[in-house]
Amino acid sequence: MIAGPIPPQRDELMTEPSLTSLYQQLILEHYRNPRNKSELEDHTVEAHVSNPVCGDEIRVQVRLQCDTIEDIRFDGQGCSISQASVSMMTAIVKGSNRDEAIQLAHRFTEMMRGSEEAAGDRSLGDLRALQGVSKFPVRIKCALLGFDALREALGEDSEAGPSGSRSTAGGRTLHERKAAH
Numbered sequence: 033m034i035a036g037p038i039p040p041q042r043d044e045l046m047t048e049p050s051l052t053s054l055y056q057q058l059i060l061e062h063y064r065n066p067r068n069k070s071e072l073e074d075h076t077v078e079a080h081v082s083n084p085v086c087g088d089e090i091r092v093q094v095r096l097q098c099d100t101i102e103d104i105r106f107d108g109q110g111c112s113i114s115q116a117s118v119s120m121m122t123a124i125v126k127g128s129n130r131d132e133a134i135q136l137a138h139r140f141t142e143m144m145r146g147s148e149e150a151a152g153d154r155s156l157g158d159l160r161a162l163q164g165v166s167k168f169p170v171r172i173k174c175a176l177l178g179f180d181a182l183r184e185a186l187g188e189d190s191e192a193g194p195s196g197s198r199s200t201a202g203g204r205t206l207h208e209r210k211a212a213h
């Protein structure tokens with residue numbers, strides 16, 4: 033008499049060790065072999081952001097041509113999450129236009145806040161490997177740092193004060209203005 037297949041334990045179904053380690057490998061791969069990590073001498077905008085909690089620092093330089101991100105490079109140091117995230121970000125947004133890049137930043141932020149729907153969005157590409165980081169609140173800032181730099185470089189930063197060099201028509205101003213006239 034042949035025994036039927038043993039039903040898998042519930043715990044085994046709920047965890048996906050192979051997927052998780054694949055994602056970890058992808059994160060480490062970007063960390064060890066970062067994309068677009070160099071100086072961009074003919075950049076048109078740039079931003080520098082840091083995360084004191086973790087010691088992460090990222091500088092992003094972008095060459096915008098008619099709202100197209102013709103080229104993007106970064107330099108930085110810090111934890112594997114922050115450095116892998118910015119590497120993945122530069123690889124994806126290069127060649128896209130400003131609005132697409134901002135939209136991607138929104139989607140990624142949604143995913144990091146736990147949205148399953150955003151996590152299923154294929155436009156996020158390799159960045160989906162960082163979904164697991166959303167379970168570790170202190171590391172979310174690390175994962176978002178690269179996009180923070182991109183937003184600031186594109187004049188989309190809604191939290192910091194006036195970022196100076198570039199104001200773009202159509203940019204939304206979300207922050208409250210103090211006695212502005």
Ligand code: ZN
Nearest residue numbers: 086088111174
């Ligand atoms: Zn970090």
